[in-house]
Amino acid sequence: MTPGKKLGGLVAATVTPMTPDGQINLSVISQYVDYLVSKQNVKNVFVNGTTGEGLSLNVQERKQLAEEWLCQGKDKLDHVIIHVGALSLAESQELARHAAAVGATGIAVLAPFFFKPTNKAELIAFLQKVASEAPAVPFYYYHIPPLTAVKIRVEELLDGITEQIPTFRGVKFSDTDLLDLAQCINKNEREQFTFLYGVDEQLLSALAIGADGAVGSTYNYLGQKTNLMLQAFAKPDLALARKYQFLTGEFLNFVTKLGFGVAQTKAVMTFVSGIPMGPPRLPLVDASEEFIIKAKAKLESIVWPDSD
Numbered sequence: 478m479t480p481g482k483k484l485g486g487l488v489a490a491t492v493t494p495m496t497p498d499g500q501i502n503l504s505v506i507s508q509y510v511d512y513l514v515s516k517q518n519v520k521n522v523f524v525n526g527t528t529g530e531g532l533s534l535n536v537q538e539r540k541q542l543a544e545e546w547l548c549q550g551k552d553k554l555d556h557v558i559i560h561v562g563a564l565s566l567a568e569s570q571e572l573a574r575h576a577a578a579v580g581a582t583g584i585a586v587l588a589p590f591f592f593k594p595t596n597k598a599e600l601i602a603f604l605q606k607v608a609s610e611a612p613a614v615p616f617y618y619y620h621i622p623p624l625t626a627v628k629i630r631v632e633e634l635l636d637g638i639t640e641q642i643p644t645f646r647g648v649k650f651s652d653t654d655l656l657d658l659a660q661c662i663n664k665n666e667r668e669q670f671t672f673l674y675g676v677d678e679q680l681l682s683a684l685a686i687g688a689d690g691a692v693g694s695t696y697n698y699l700g701q702k703t704n705l706m707l708q709a710f711a712k713p714d715l716a717l718a719r720k721y722q723f724l725t726g727e728f729l730n731f732v733t734k735l736g737f738g739v740a741q742t743k744a745v746m747t748f749v750s751g752i753p754m755g756p757p758r759l760p761l762v763d764a765s766e767e768f769i770i771k772a773k774a775k776l777e778s779i780v781w782p783d784s785d
């Protein structure tokens with residue numbers, strides 16, 4: 478790992494490989510790492526998050542996955558960020574200590590979403606108690622109000638946050654409120670926080686207002702194409718960058734209409750990479766054969782600028 482390297486660019490939100498009978502399948506993670514690096518040019522991962530069904534796994538499974546990703550990624554990946562959020566503060570703290578012990582380059586925590594913090598002070602209090610268990614590990618807040626329903630604006634949250642959480646380094650911002658993101662970036666430029674955007678189909682818009690990169694499920698299989706979008710944006714060749722965004726958006730728009738979630742992401746990743754990712758865990762259910770056939774045909778029909 479390259480912990481000194483500033484986090485940025487693409488981070489794949491990994492799926493959790495499972496065996497046909499629903500146990501976590503650690504045996505394919507080595508292959509998964511090689512695939513991301515060699516085929517998608519993605520060298521950062523976000524483990525046990527939404528896409529990884531982190532909240533559907535038990536503590537033991539989460540620890541085993543964190544360990545395996547860190548072990549397999551040791552000399553191949555730049556950053557391995559472990560999501561350690563949980564409804565139980567004690568479990569979250571245990572996972573934070575474990576992530577630190579096994580060498581995570583960052584930890585992330587989402588807002589508790591059953592009993593919810595109702596204001597900034599309550600949310601910070603929870604985050605602080607987790608972050609302080611890993612005092613040498615960069616800490617990221619995982620803002621995903623569509624799933625947590627915790628809508629405290631990040632702009633407000635960041636105001637003075639390093640006084641309470643000295644390890645605070647940035648946000649994984651999975652919301653469409655780009656005004657909030659823009660104000661975060663506007664106010665925090667000099668503090669050098671890292672802002673990673675999490676709505677893949679709108680990444681170009683987030684880059685335009687200064688996001689440092691992105692964490693998302695689609696970078697598992699569209700990482701290489703999205704890297705080309707990042708390159709075009711940096712050049713800048715905005716027309717080309719837009720073309721990539723429109724095409725990744727075309728795929729997501731298509732699958733969204735069929736019903737798209739983590740189960741379907743696992744199925745897409747299985748057919749694209751050839752690595753068996755297995756079924757999701759209940760309450761999610763496997764993608765249908767019909768979905769797989771249609772999604773595969775759609776992905777194969779897209780004519781990318783570099784393959785013209």
Ligand SMILES: CC(=O)N[C@H](C=O)[C@@H](O)[C@H](O)[C@H](O)CO
Binds near residue numbers: 490527651693
């Ligand atoms: C809810 C969810 O899983 N969001 C992911 C990350 O935040 C995204 O990567 C989406 O999967 C992606 O934007 C497709 O909608």
Ligand SMILES: CC(=O)C(=O)O
Binds near residue numbers: 490491523527
């Ligand atoms: C999408 C994302 O970042 C996650 O799976 O947590």
